[in-house]
Amino acid sequence: MAQQVTNFGRFYTAIRAMSIIGDRDEVKRQLVWQYTNGRTDSLKEMTRQEYDRCCDDLERKNGYRDLLRKERSATLKLMQKAGIDTTDWNRVNAFCSDPRIAGKEFARLSIDDLAQLRRKIRAIDSKGGFTIKAEREAARKPEQPKQQVIIMPYTTRQA
Incomplete structure (x- = not known):
């Protein structure tokens, strides 16, 4: 049978989060034995489903999820x-x-x-x-005062 799981980082992260008394390797072997129903005690020989179920349970116990x-x-x-x-x-x-x-x-x-x-x-x-650069530039430049033109009526008096 080809090895289905090649990266065991998830398992070892979950094991490290547990407060284990005793030998971690022995705990690892017992967990693998338990989740493979006595078929093997090697992580490399676990199926993907067994590995995922084991990691899910360990993460649930740790509160990681x-x-x-x-x-x-x-x-x-x-x-x-x-x-x-x-x-x-x-x-x-x-x-x-x-x-x-x-x-x-x-x-x-x-x-x-x-x-x-x-x-x-x-x-x-x-x-x-996350504004657009043009929006930032426009926000930085103070608005120029607009020139105003005042129209005044001019009348002349006739005498």
Whole structure:
């Protein structure tokens, strides 16, 4: 059987968040044994479904999912205030994918990435926001006083 899971970062992140007493490797083996119904104790031999179910349960126990949801919500709310259309995921992903902003799609952002993104959005907003350059230039230039022409009737007296 070909290896279905090649990146185990999600699993190890969830394990690190747990307060484990004892040997982490032994806990890892026991978890894999439990989620594969005794088939194996190796992460490399887990199927994608077993791996996802295991990680989902670990994240739920750690509260990671709820915290991630709150962070995403706060970030989207701030993006919306800054003028980004958060109802269009293509726009949200295009904004986040910019290397100057986050460099990856919104769904791939971790909790730390979301905090950094909010900090950047606040900094951009404090410097004038996402306005067009011409609008900023027009806002900087004071409006020139308009010249007024006053027409006064001129009458001559005849005697």
